[in-house]
Amino acid sequence: MSRAWWLLLGLVGASLIPLALGGREMLDQVLEFPLDSLLIMFGMICLCWLINAQKLRVLLNGRAGEIGQAQSVGIIMASEFAFYATPGGTGGPLTLMALLARHGMRPAQSSAIFAVDQLSDLLFFLCALAAVLVFTLSHSVSPNLEMSLITSGVLLGGLFFGVVLLARFQRRVIRANGRLLRRLGMKSRARLHWARKLLHFRDTLLSSLRQPRRRLALIFFLTCCHWTLRFSVLYLVLSAMNVDLHWAWTFLIQLISLAAGLAMLLPGGAGGTELTSAALLAPLVGKSTAAAAILIWRVVTYYFYLVMGAPVFALLAGRPLLRKLMGARESA
Template sequence: MSRGLWLLLGGLLAALLIPLLLGGTGLWRLVQGFPANLLLAMLGIILVCWNLNALRLRLLLPGFRLSQKDALGIVMATEFAICATPGGAGGPLTLMALLMRRGVSAAQGTATYAVDQLTDLLVFACALLGILVYALSHALSPHLAWLLGVSAGLLVGVFVLLFLLGRFHRQMFRLNGRLLQRLGVSTRRRLQYARKVMRFRNALRQSLSLPRPLLLGVFLLSVAHWGLRYSVLYLTLRGLGSELSWAWTFLVQMLALSAGQASLLPGGAGGAELASAALLAPLVGKSTSGAAILIWRAVTYYFYLIAGAPVFLHLAGRPLLRRLVRYRQS
């Protein structure tokens, strides 16, 4: 099997072993006692989230007639690719490939993905600001204060980096050109690369210049999506009898999924579980945290793979799947 498939299988194994080892003998008792109707409700939340993202995709591409059904398929296939490839690198590639089949240029597809990610970052910043206000009226333990500080530091660092890229993008283009020249890249390829970068920049400007009510709708859909998706861990803990606040479950998920992506394993498998275990165990105990992580990841990761795989194969086909599982991180 290819290296990418081995990485996926290894990540899935690690994702299962970490909560099992953490939960110990009390884990299965907690999992078996988890309310089945609550589990079905959380799976329903994921379906609603997919539809919200599909509507968001349609708003970002007003010049292209995408039905809700087509957009939903693209979203599910893209989410599957994010979960199945190292660092989620297959997500934007899948989105661009599927949009190109519907007449959207590669530059416009990339710009759409970039605006989508920028909207998500803005939602996280607003949510973190709200949590900071909430924390002012509540006594914080050192553990929760550390979570809040790390989250704020991460977001500030990301926004500073994005500001610098936007402010000095011309200098970055020139620096990349000189670097490619020193690496021996031919003039023809450098010009092709420059044209692609300029097309992306123009498409990004076009996307950001969409009517403000439309962009506000995209933002509100993103708020609804992340508000629902990040409620899964909170509902899981409630189903297990824990009373941890929604705000702190938001922070745990934000940091855990960031650590998972940084691990460059498919879907953050293993890394997200390890980070969430370290963050949750001091708050709710080892057995409860192990059971919560197992159920939470089953809904927000395994379900994405199981439900998204047939949609991906139907829309993208096996050739693109083989390219994704063979993807090697440089």
């Protein structure tokens, strides 16, 4: 459990970053923050869980049997807890696949479901960034945000273009992957085993994408609802602190900060997210206000996920899966 303790220390250290940035004045603003606004934001996160649970049921389309609303909410909460509690969010998809396997879904099927979900997220962020870009054409923007917007657009656009190329040249990619594994010394039987898994994943993914347009539109609509709520938290925090900052800038700050945090491969982007958001937000609203807003924002969108998701994860997944995700060795 030593690794878990190091991760816990990292989380505590990350939570102290806003305090170091804002000092006593930041604490005063946090203590004066309206309780009703905080409760509303916690309610928004609960609504996000309900939306994602409904999206999961739409994605499954009965392929995992009859999963009720409570079960789907539990799967979402446990998966998101694992995402925020593991480096780089790697535990999220693994937990989702493990829980869906208990409902009879093969790993290739559940991973295809996860891939469709990620493609829907990617499409939303591309559309949202395009809308922010149009907004900036008629509004002045700081050089930091302008460069961040361009960088984010290039990265997301490149990622989307890469997905399109992968879909277009999938056969060549599969063959190239087989040749690479052969050069690495993998036996022919093992290569055949992984090739079958990859082909099954591809077929399941294509089957999911060939669903009726209404169902795909519903999936994208639920995705938009979830991320719009999720990325409105920082805007509402600042509004409750009587800070007038447009939603577009808060969206961009959150997107860049969360991406930077994940790139550091720490649980929930701890440390990197706080530092990046502080660097972008402080020039706009001041250090103490930025520090207070970041602390409240992270409590709602990160620590709340851990506190509420931990018991659900323990109930549905259990300690063995947690040890596997944390990389700890089980005792004999």
